Amino acid sequence: MKTNVGGFDKMARIAVGALLIVLALTGTIGVWGWVGVIPLATGLFSFCPLYSLLGISTCKTKR
Template sequence: MTTNVGTIDRVLRAALGIVLLYLAFFSGLPTFTEPLFKYGAAIVGIVMLATSTLKLCPLYSIFGIKTCKDC
């Protein structure tokens, strides 16, 4: 599998992943006390961090999108 996620995309995904994990586990907001929102945000946050780390987005592969200049 080739990489298809560029630098700016990776930084935004990592930031979103960290924010979602923070909201899910440490924010204390009433919305995130519900299990659906809490664990949903955690799962999406983990996926965002994984795609950022691996430089690979499965949806980008399906649709043929590449945000990196070198690949």
């Protein structure tokens, strides 16, 4: 797996994923909040399979 999630994108994914999971645990948004596992995992692993398929990378390029 090549890293393709970086910087602000990574922080935003972790924050949104954690928020959705917390809202699901408190019963605020119901079962759909568990979808937050996906952005949380992609942020923690710095890899997004969809980005890979589309050829997108938000990591800084090394020169």
